Amino acid sequence: MNLEFSAQVAARGFDVSLSIAQGETVAVLGPNGAGKSTFLTVLAGLLRPDSGRAVLGDRVLFELGAGGRGRWLPPHERGVSMLAQDALLFPHLSALENVAFGPQSRGVSRAEARSRATAWLERVGVSELATRGPAQLSGGQAQRVAVARALASDPELLLLDEPLAALDVSAAPAVRRMLRDVLADRTALIVTHDILDAFTLADRVVVLEAGRVVDLGPTRDVLDRPRTPFAAGLAALNLLTGTVAAPGVVRADSPVAPGEAALLLRARFVDDLTAGDRAAVCIRPSAVTVSVTPTTDAAPTGPGDPERTVLPVTITDLEPRGDLVRVRAGDVAADAPPGRVADLDLAPGVRVWFGVTAADAVAYRL
Numbered sequence: 001m002n003l004e005f006s007a008q009v010a011a012r013g014f015d016v017s018l019s020i021a022q023g024e025t026v027a028v029l030g031p032n033g034a035g036k037s038t039f040l041t042v043l044a045g046l047l048r049p050d051s052g053r054a055v056l057g058d059r060v061l062f063e064l065g066a067g068g069r070g071r072w073l074p075p076h077e078r079g080v081s082m083l084a085q086d087a088l089l090f091p092h093l094s095a096l097e098n099v100a101f102g103p104q105s106r107g108v109s110r111a112e113a114r115s116r117a118t119a120w121l122e123r124v125g126v127s128e129l130a131t132r133g134p135a136q137l138s139g140g141q142a143q144r145v146a147v148a149r150a151l152a153s154d155p156e157l158l159l160l161d162e163p164l165a166a167l168d169v170s171a172a173p174a175v176r177r178m179l180r181d182v183l184a185d186r187t188a189l190i191v192t193h194d195i196l197d198a199f200t201l202a203d204r205v206v207v208l209e210a211g212r213v214v215d216l217g218p219t220r221d222v223l224d225r226p227r228t229p230f231a232a233g234l235a236a237l238n239l240l241t242g243t244v245a246a247p248g249v250v251r252a253d254s255p256v257a258p259g260e261a262a263l264l265l266r267a268r269f270v271d272d273l274t275a276g277d278r279a280a281v282c283i284r285p286s287a288v289t290v291s292v293t294p295t296t297d298a299a300p301t302g303p304g305d306p307e308r309t310v311l312p313v314t315i316t317d318l319e320p321r322g323d324l325v326r327v328r329a330g331d332v333a334a335d336a337p338p339g340r341v342a343d344l345d346l347a348p349g350v351r352v353w354f355g356v357t358a359a360d361a362v363a364y365r366l
């Protein structure tokens, strides 16, 4: 079912509007306290907003005017299922009985509820565990049963609150694959801190900050072309913002580090931008070279090269990352091989030049 949602919760600074198409999965991203859980609990009917309106298909979930008066459907009448971080299965019921519970409490016969439960357990890959109690299931198995339970009541909207966060790293990938299978063509919202979940499971992402939508779009657009520091951080990309000064040139809003001059960034424009337009410039850390003078091999033609930007920066932090070292200077980072870091004697406080070609600095509308 498609969803039209708008709600305000003043005490939490929450004011979000969003539409979701039938069959679409949207990932909800945002820093701690951004309002992600508030969003899900309002939809599930566990928190009543001050005002707003939500319609799922042709069912009005709530319609509340100023003062909170209006229509309000209780959770069990919404056609909405919620899957939490922990499986939260009934401890005294078997896996099969846990899954059959929902349909049965909605009036489906015991035999039919058990047959639906059997089919769902098979779909999530744990049919052989039907008679086990929750205490005899691993974290990944229990979460599979919880997915079956959430879906057995045939919800029109599925809410998932960090469904993989409590699983260990060896169990998460298989459960993620299973979720990708069951979420296809299902209207769902998934709160996650994991960029892999967003890429694997979601058609679109919405980024919340301080209770407001700050970015919304297809997953790849938002994470490959981030517009907020939060999305750039998740995608591990450098993001600089500024104003277009000339074709292929963006004047950065602020220096890359305190005390440095404002920068003219030479960039590859992927949107139609003209002078005065606001622009974001996104750079992969692996495309940034580091040198200790502006004219060494890392920046062969120096700062005057029209195809290259050279940023004078002071290193703030070095962090090993796999077989590279992330060299940070304020908000900008470069990935360099450990040998180069040692050869150049890089350390916090050392002034260096970061170099990036215009081809590797992608500019788009902000």
Ligand SMILES: Nc1ncnc2c1ncn2[C@@H]1O[C@H](COP(=O)(O)OP(=O)(O)OP(=O)(O)O)[C@@H](O)[C@H]1O
Pocket (backbone or CB within 6 Å): 011, 012, 030, 031, 032, 033, 034, 035, 036, 037, 038, 039
């Ligand atoms: N039960 C509550 N009563 C009052 N305020 C709350 C309550 N729960 C959360 N808040 C506040 O509402 C705002 C949004 O919180 P919410 O839990 O929705 O954020 P979140 O994005 O889910 O964060 P996290 O990633 O930490 O789970 C925060 O300012 C938070 O302090």
